[in-house]
Amino acid sequence: MRWGALILALAALAALGLTMGEVRLGLPDLWQGLWGGDGPGALTVRILRAPRMLVALGAGACLGLAGTVFQTLMRNPLASPDLMGFTAGAALAVLAALAAGLTLPPPLLSAAGGLAAAVAVAALAHRRGEGLAPLRLVLVGLGLGFTCAAASAFLLQRLPGPEATEAQRWITGSLAARGWGHVAQVWLPGLALAALLAVQVRALTLLELGDDLASGLGLRAGRARLRLAATGVGLMAAAVAVAGPVAFVALMAGPLGSALTGARGAGARLAAAALAGALITLAADLAARNALPGVTLPLGLLTGLLGAPYLLWRLSREMERGEL
């Protein structure tokens, strides 16, 4: 029932996103544009808006899944790959390759950068005997994230003018100029990794009971944790490779999805997070394109505006619960 409402909201936003913009289309134009014809409607929808919308859906869903994987693994709603600096690391890798003139596929670069950031954060936050405390991970990750963002900003300064404008994406996150190639770039790895994640849902369900009990129930907890974290980094990287380090989607999607659907089990929460991530990204992009007439704001700016108050609210709740 509530799942239906979430999917309906997603469909409505998608339709709205296809019709709204600098060129306003009526529903008949939209219908015609989707299924054939070659009027202005067709051009707008098929070249500009449909791929952009599909990239938004794919990237949002990937970020939602990645965020929920890490939040569940660390048992902490703050432990999302954006706060832990993974997205900033992934974006820095793409930008560094761009600045160095290397032409490697962005998803690979982003995955390598994300993985490097994750390993660095884990190594810096790790303490013998205590393992990885979620809060320490988040604080170290924030620091690493700022460092990566600063390095990205520095690299951006050294790029020539036109490239620099385009490369702005790797600082704030944006869906400008996304075509069908980018749709494939996020959906193919995204679907493959989501399938890989589906097989690991049972492991995640056991890890929720704590590593000791999970081991006692026959799971190799350490390995399962690593595999899940690697899948999470991959999902995050698939999103960053097409949209840049979009802020706070990974942080918000899980809790929003669970609140909207009432999902409790790990599998259901992941599905809800994917939908909610897509919803947030789509809504933010719609606002980014239509908030100011004649100006398209970067997507990351809007998710930042949405996410910052959420983060403050979440922090205050964690403080009340005595977790901070």
Added chain:
Amino acid sequence: MSAAPEELRAEGLSLGYPGRMVIRDLDLTLPPGRVTAILGPNGCGKSTLLRACARLIAPLAGRVTLGGADLRRIDSRALARRLGILPQQPLAPEGITVADLVARGRAPWRGLLAGWSARDAEAVDRALAAVAMAGLRDRPVAELSGGQRQRVWIALALAQETDMVLLDEPTTWLDLPHQIEVLRLLQRLNRERGTTVISVLHDLNLAARHSDHLVLLGPEGLVAEGPPAAVLTEPALQRAFGLAARVLPDPVSATPMVVPL
């Protein structure tokens, strides 16, 4: 629950971290089909020993065997079908209900893609009935009292249907009536199903009343093992705890009762 119970043995077992040995060169046999309590002062390595017996930590030296085979050579899922462990502070996922939590005990019996079978459902029902929680199966675990919650965790271990259950301080946060309730439940489980029960306990008198076999550890390692009357003696208590005490027969159960001086 069908084949002859297998014994768990520590052979030349050393545990701890490099530089901080907690258990040194321990040889010990935990009798199958009995209720055993591991006792000793804080920091003597009771929990460490129990965790090593469940393969949650690797030995620095020596080995733990189950039915003669080194634990490290047994496949994880196969081990989880023979030996269950209830750790000291297991975590209940947010919002989970009693039945859902207990159902997770079925994990070692379920194939990767296999669905929920009738046998799984029966095992959960039996486990809930055994701890008298069947009526509360749909309640969120977070709403239960401490004693009820502990019964749910024990039900999870029962749903795992192992011949041997290891429990790390199962009574620690409970008040006296609930402690007795848990210990009686474990004893009944042993008598009715033949399950080997091994737990780490703090209360010497309760352990003596509700166990067949005691293992007493001290700062220097194993102090005594055997039936309660043979283990809880005045010199043994002095060695293990540095405690001067008189040991009298418990007026109700006739098991040894420790009265500190």
